[in-house]
Amino acid sequence: MPNPFSIGIVTGSDFCNRKEERETLLQHIRSMQSVVLSAKRRIGKSSLVTQVLTEIENEDILPIYASFFKISSEQDFITTLATAIARSIGKAALDPRPLQEKIKSLFGRIIIGLDLEQDKTVLTARLGREIKFDYLLEDVMQGLFGYIEKNNMRACIVLDEFQEIAELPNSKNIEGTLREYMQFRKDVCYLFVGSKRRLLLDMFTDKRRPFYKSAYIYSTREIAKEDFVPYIVGQFSASGKICSTETAGLIYDTVEGYTYYVQKLASLSWNITNTECDSTIVKKAYASLIEMEEMSDFVSIWNGLPIGQRSALKAIAKSPALSIYAKEFLLLHNLSASSAQKSALALQKKDLIEEITKNIYKVTDPVFSAWLRDSERAFA
Ligand SMILES: Nc1ncnc2c1ncn2[C@@H]1O[C@H](COP(=O)(O)OP(=O)(O)O)[C@@H](O)[C@H]1O
Ligand SMILES: [Mg+2]
Incomplete structure (x- = not known):
């Protein structure tokens, strides 16, 4: 049996609850209102928005997900956004044409390349000679607008780890230009997601910044214990092992319900459980969790x-x-x-x-x- 706990983005049956957040976000998206979703890292923002996007897949709204976690230049911003748009159009259920045809002349200056990697088609955007940000962004946005108009659709763009653009050298220009596109379209809405809460919120609450008051401010916290505990019990039993409500509660409490750690501690506990998980196992798993985080994260944060x-x-x-x-x-x-x-x-x-x-x-x-x-x- 594969381990039923995941530390990647979770959706579908691996996604626990968040009913209220899902409904709120869906309402905003369906009425084309932009939202800022800020919450601490690893609490479940990316999973939440990805889940919400899958829930509108069969509606007339094109779901676009772009993560700016690793961008270091304006050009990165453009290629990330263009790739996300092309990927989404490639998958769009409402438009049955083959992928290649759909993305062939989507953009004017930006070229979308198709590569085969491990049996999967991977899209990558390549910039032509043009490197001026405003022109490139215009190319991307016009490509998207043209597509949704032709296909009678609307679009929802998730910009994950959006605060990263505030760290780019020319961030003022990016913010200003993006804001203009936001203003004039009623058929596109944006979810600005980020974990550096101060940075992200400052972009939307500072009177002098272009995004001031341009979106609803929203947040999310830990998943409630009464929702997470049955989920842990259920994942254990669906994979042929036992975890009592009490032990699942211990897993939750040990990491104060912090979403990522609940999954990781449950996952490590599952690994060393033969038939039934108990408190000794959870303790052991917690020790190895701390060790893992120490190596992968804590020491480097500390040293920095x-x-x-x-x-x-x-x-x-x-x-x-x-x-x-x-x-x-x-x-x-x-x-x-x-x-x-x-x-x-x-x-x-x-x-x-x-x-x-x-x-x-x-x-x-x-x-x-x-x-x-x-x-x-x-x-x-
Ligand atoms: N609704 C959920 N149900 C179960 N586990 C979740 C849920 N949301 C997030 N997780 C767990 O938390 C981890 C971090 O989630 P992620 O969406 O990447 O957080 P963020 O984007 O806030 O950093 C995921 O890898 C997953 O293990
Ligand atoms: Mg995330």
């Missing part, structure tokens, strides 16, 4: 931080209930009020900490927080 931010982060992990300005907090962790404030701002921008109530912060990622508290190992 300046000393001041390291001290503040460790202090917040250890004293999450104290205000960062409290004497007790500053004395205990040997910090000055000004450096604590400066570091807290920087850490919040990176989304490594979040403000719970005024001046009281917690480390966003509960497993990272546990790792930070275990100071002997982490800071020897």
Whole structure:
């Protein structure tokens, strides 16, 4: 039996609940209203929007998903968006023509290449000689608009990890130009998704920025325990193993319900379960989870931080209930009020900490927080 838990994007029967979020997003999409979906990383944003896009597949709305996670230039932005549009049109059920024909002359300046990789056709956009961003974006958008008009469709474009464009050298121009396309079409809506919450929200709430007030602001949190526990029990039993409600609850609680870790801990527990999962197994699996995250993530995040931010982060992990300005907090962790404030701002921008109530912060990622508290190992 394959492991029923996944740490990739989940949809369909692997997708747990989120009924309310799905309905809200579907309503906005069907009425062509743009939405900003901001929430911490690995909480389930990409899975949620991907799931929602599959739910409109048979409607007159072309679902487009583009992720800007790895972009480093304006050209990357264009090729990512063009590829996403071509991929979606290639799959569009309402248009039965063969793929090649559908994407042949979709864009004027941008060429979509078809490559065969492991029996799958992979699309890649290539830019011609033209490199001026405004022209290229016009080419992409006009290609899309022309297609949906001809086919009597509308479109929903998901721009995942959208805040990355704010980090590009020429971000002002990208934001301004994109905003103009948004304004004049009633048949295209956008879902702006991102995990660097401060960066993303600033784009939409700062009066001086082009996207100011251009979309509904929405968020999502952990999946409720009462929904996730039956899901874990069900995935175990569907794959021929047993996990009681109590043990599934322990899996959920151990990682504070943090979506990615719930799946990963359940997955690791499943691996070492012969017939029935119990608390000893979950403990063992949790130890290997921390070890894995340490190697893949925590050490590099830690090493990437300046000393001041390291001290503040460790202090917040250890004293999450104290205000960062409290004497007790500053004395205990040997910090000055000004450096604590400066570091807290920087850490919040990176989304490594979040403000719970005024001046009281917690480390966003509960497993990272546990790792930070275990100071002997982490800071020897
Ligand atoms: N609705 C869901 N049901 C079950 N597991 C989920 C769900 N949404 C997300 N996950 C799990 O959480 C992990 C992170 O989800 P992802 O959508 O990539 O988060 P984000 O985009 O917020 O970083 C996924 O790999 C998957 O294991
Ligand atoms: Mg994501």
